Amino acid sequence: MTAPEVTVIRDPARLPTLDGEWDDLLARSASDTVFLTWDWLRTWYEVYGAEVEPCVVLVRENGRLVAAAPLKIEARRLYGLRVRQLEFIGTGRAVCPDFLDLVIEAGREAELARVLLGALRSEPGWDRIALSDLPASSPVREPLEAAMTAARLRPFRQVDRTCPYLTLPGTWAELEQRLTHNFRRNHRKKRRRLGAALVHWDAGQSVRDALATLATLHQGRMETSGRGGNFRKPDYLAFHQRFAERAAQRGWLYLAFLHKDGRAIAGRYGFVYRGTYYAYQSGFDPTAGDDSPGEVLLGMVIEDLIGRGVREFNFLRGPQPHKFHWADRSRETLRVEGWRHTALGPPLAGLDRLAAIGRRVRRRWAGMTRAPRPASECVALVARHATA
Structure with a gap:
């Protein structure tokens, strides 16, 4: 040899x-x-x-x-x-x-x-x-x-x-049956009350404009809670502007927003790669926080990914309690x-x-x-x- x-x-x-x-x-x-x-x-x-x-x-x-x-x-x-x-x-x-x-x-x-x-x-x-x-x-x-x-x-x-993660079944109905009764009922109620729509970034839109919207939502949430938020750092923003554009060209980019009354009140940024969604960053308008826009968007994104045939939702690092309302493994x-x-x-x-x-x-x-x-x-x- x-x-x-x-x-x-x-x-x-x-x-x-x-x-x-x-x-x-x-x-x-x-x-x-x-x-x-x-x-x-x-x-x-x-x-x-x-x-x-x-x-x-x-x-x-x-x-x-x-x-x-x-x-x-x-x-x-x-x-x-x-x-x-x-x-x-x-x-x-x-x-x-x-x-x-x-x-x-x-x-x-x-x-x-x-x-x-x-x-x-x-x-x-x-x-x-x-x-x-x-x-x-x-x-x-x-x-x-x-x-x-x-x-x-x-x-x-x-x-x-x-790093918590969720194995995705074939249908949203199957996933709902895996959730606790109280969480499932409350999530449905929050969706109905909020009455917002899921809107995706698509190839006809500017990646940088969509990422700027996500960054604004993320910073608003972080600064209201007393934390700085990484998108305030020029090098962090520059990294994601470049990578998001490359990911879009590869078909990996997944940017989704929750729209109500014609504006984005929550957003999620991640990547679909080899059948797994990597949930990288998120944010929501703190003035809409009483309506749980972050949780509603998360559920709608999971439902959408199931419809696209994605097999796993990876929450990435951090065992925060809200992840384990959905995640079934880590x-x-x-x-x-x-x-x-x-x-x-x-x-x-x-x-x-x-x-x-x-x-x-x-x-x-x-x-x-x-x-x-x-x-x-x-x-x-x-x-x-x-x-x-």
């Missing part, structure tokens, strides 16, 4: 040459999500790349791409030290994608993860590897940790995020870290473990001091998950 050809891209000017073969490999991998498409990765690098250095590892056999590590090197301050950290492209800014991974031809994860890590070990200019938002169910995870151990990187794994993502084998590596790895314990204690304390859910809601949620 011919030995694989390994290339490491450290020059940003070489990144555009990957268009085409990257998505072909992604489709042959078990890691195929919208956040690993070349359109998403290159848009991130165009907007945020000036502050980082690419470290993209490619493995080819007979000219065909069979494995890739979409990584960057970014300077961080940890424990009072300046650390050059290897991370997935896409992390470290407000964009916040989920389900990042090494991209490896399905069935060859164990073999090719070793090749990728071997190449990274030989690369100069980094001190620590920190791969966040890695799916806990990824077939890459165990080979990755084994390869890190072999490379003396002392891997340390911890839970990163919880996935965890992980963070896998390791220090390069140097004199400082072992003590710094120990500090990582102590910091992780501190985070767990703070989360548990926050959970203990948070106002409890009503007992009836807890019973209903437990019953739904027990039968899922």
Whole structure:
């Protein structure tokens, strides 16, 4: 068998040459999500790349791409030290994608993860590897940790995020039967009372104008609740303007609004990719909040997606209670870290473990001091998950 050809891209000017073969490999991998498409990765690098250095590892056999590590090197301050950290492209800014991974031809994860890590070990200019938002169910995870151990990187794994999702049945009526009686009845009542219409962005409209409407709704909701909202950041808005236009060209973009009296009072922005809807961002007019426009729109979007044959509604990161009125399952993502084998590596790895314990204690304390859910809601949620 011919030995694989390994290339490491450290020059940003070489990144555009990957268009085409990257998505072909992604489709042959078990890691195929919208956040690993070349359109998403290159848009991130165009907007945020000036502050980082690419470290993209490619493995080819007979000219065909069979494995890739979409990584960057970014300077961080940890424990009072300046650390050059290897991370997935896409992390470290407000964009916040989920389900990042090494991209490896399905069935060859164990073999090719070793090749990728071997190449990274030989690369100069980094001190620590920190791969966040890695799916806990990824077939890459165990080979990755084994390869890190072999490379003396002392891997340390911890839970990163919880991502609720809803498996969509064939009809809206079937889904309604899976909802609790009270929630189903109240949702129907809110729809009737609001009397609003679902309006989609379509190819004849400006993507930027539709996204601007969504951003206004999102900012209004966030600022009224005392939070800033990410669309106030010029780079965040620039990223989504570019990516939304590219997603529209690919047929992935899903922008929907709730209209009443001729104006949008709520909006949802996401992507339909490989049968899954990724619910990325939303917003509503705070002056219409008493009529629950956000909840009404969410139900109408779910009903619409069922009609389009979409198989899953992925709420993405965050176990907020309103998601579990609908979601019937959740996935965890992980963070896998390791220090390069140097004199400082072992003590710094120990500090990582102590910091992780501190985070767990703070989360548990926050959970203990948070106002409890009503007992009836807890019973209903437990019953739904027990039968899922």
